[in-house]
Amino acid sequence: MTTDRHGHHHDHQADACATEAPGRRYWTVDEHLADVLAAVTPLPPIELQLLDAQGCRLAEDVPAGSDLPPFDNSSMDGYAVRTADTVNATERYPSVLAVVGEVAAGAGVLPAVGPGQAVRIMTGAPVPPGAEAVVPVEWTDGGAGTGEAARAMAPARPGEEVRVRQEAREGAHIRRRGSDIAAGSTVLLADTLLGPTQLGLLAAIGRASVTVRPRPRVVVLSTGSELVPPGEPVGPGQIWDSNSFTLTAAAQQAGAIAYRVGGVPDDAERLRAVLDDQLGRADLIVTSGGVSVGAYDVVKDVFEDYAGMDFRTLRMQPGKPQGFGRLGGPDGVPLLALPGNPVSAYISFELFVRPVIRTMLGAADVHRPRVLAVCTAALRSPAGRRQFLRGRYLADQGAVEPVGGASSHLVGALARADCLIVVPERTEAVAAGTVVDVVLLRD
Ligand SMILES: Nc1nc2c(c(=O)[nH]1)N[C@H]1C(S)=C(S)[C@@H](COP(=O)(O)OP(=O)(O)OC[C@H]3O[C@@H](n4cnc5c(N)ncnc54)[C@H](O)[C@@H]3O)O[C@H]1N2
Ligand code: MOO
Numbered sequence: 225m226t227t228d229r230h231g232h233h234h235d236h237q238a239d240a241c242a243t244e245a246p247g248r249r250y251w252t253v254d255e256h257l258a259d260v261l262a263a264v265t266p267l268p269p270i271e272l273q274l275l276d277a278q279g280c281r282l283a284e285d286v287p288a289g290s291d292l293p294p295f296d297n298s299s300m301d302g303y304a305v306r307t308a309d310t311v312n313a314t315e316r317y318p319s320v321l322a323v324v325g326e327v328a329a330g331a332g333v334l335p336a337v338g339p340g341q342a343v344r345i346m347t348g349a350p351v352p353p354g355a356e357a358v359v360p361v362e363w364t365d366g367g368a369g370t371g372e373a374a375r376a377m378a379p380a381r382p383g384e385e386v387r388v389r390q391e392a393r394e395g396a397h398i399r400r401r402g403s404d405i406a407a408g409s410t411v412l413l414a415d416t417l418l419g420p421t422q423l424g425l426l427a428a429i430g431r432a433s434v435t436v437r438p439r440p441r442v443v444v445l446s447t448g449s450e451l452v453p454p455g456e457p458v459g460p461g462q463i464w465d466s467n468s469f470t471l472t473a474a475a476q477q478a479g480a481i482a483y484r485v486g487g488v489p490d491d492a493e494r495l496r497a498v499l500d501d502q503l504g505r506a507d508l509i510v511t512s513g514g515v516s517v518g519a520y521d522v523v524k525d526v527f528e529d530y531a532g533m534d535f536r537t538l539r540m541q542p543g544k545p546q547g548f549g550r551l552g553g554p555d556g557v558p559l560l561a562l563p564g565n566p567v568s569a570y571i572s573f574e575l576f577v578r579p580v581i582r583t584m585l586g587a588a589d590v591h592r593p594r595v596l597a598v599c600t601a602a603l604r605s606p607a608g609r610r611q612f613l614r615g616r617y618l619a620d621q622g623a624v625e626p627v628g629g630a631s632s633h634l635v636g637a638l639a640r641a642d643c644l645i646v647v648p649e650r651t652e653a654v655a656a657g658t659v660v661d662v663v664l665l666r667d
Pocket of ligand 2: 540541542543544545563565568632
């Protein structure tokens, strides 16, 4: 046992539970998590089109092939001029320049600016040869011949003159080639998380695809003959399948591409057929239900046929029965079989499946953040099992408030909770005001 800076005691060892069957092996949460994580590695990098790579981590250092901007260009609509021609220009005594041409963004052929001349130029257009600065149209009469300040450029006219009413300094309103990114420099480092601005930068340097760690493809299915998809009527004894929605959404939130297969009845043939069908598109399979000791828990039998699966009892509440392994031996698809009770399934996902998905993604942060908080109410917990109670974290008070009871069917309270209160194996009672460990379930 250790004591933290809040004077709270933490148990690192689990005592045997009074209800444990003698001679039977039980695993702690930490042992199970370590075994599950030891079985997965980051997925090998793949090349993806930019928009498919959103949310992925780069698997390469990305160099710029060329300068950005690729050429000197104007940051204003106005006139490209030689600075000597604007010296001493004022409102009263403007410089009068001959307008010899026009360049718009995208122009390939550029008119040269000679002494006493100006070229109309638009934002983003290449600066023509001879020009040393751009004067914004607001500093001119816009070619109207009135000497009045212009708010917009008039259409070009033959023999047009422009009155420039301010001096332009060398380089004014010119965005220099390479001022953003120099050719050959590294613009993004491997491991960078790709979001809108990083994808935009890749496009800006001309990349159409990029090498990333892919999102794991996670197939989610729930088992149970009582399950009916929401939207369809339920008969006597039937319930709507909620686990496949919780788990698919949770897998997406963790960064996976998740496929909800939905409910499969407790029928070995059907389950085998669904699994065979899904194996090809899955990096990971997550199931719920059928892992306990019930008469219709065919899931275990079916998985055991594939070999490489292990069913365990954990010193944990909820989430006691767990299955994991690879379907079809050491090189098969990893599978986590979670208990069917909805709260058990979700908490098992957060504690075991989320770290697996994050590991496959190559993420640095595979676990949910943990904090210490003062528990606002007294709690009871079974001996020998690490309990995960639902709570609401009151960040401003450094406190946590329990929500609902400990039973693993309470989905109403689960949906109001935003954290889990962790009660160690040896602790059977927590007094109000005690500091407890809290797992935050927010992003
Ligand atoms: N004699 C014993 N009975 C049970 C034990 C035990 O040790 N001895 N363990 C209990 C614990 S703890 C759990 S957790 C459950 C796990 O059971 P299964 O994984 O076999 O799950 P099911 O029996 O299929 O379902 C349990 C419960 O959850 C409901 N459920 C299942 N799937 C869904 C779904 N997709 N959406 C909504 N609800 C679902 C199901 O109807 C049951 O009510 O076993 C205990 N029993
Ligand atoms: O351990 Mo079970 O997972 O309580 O509901």
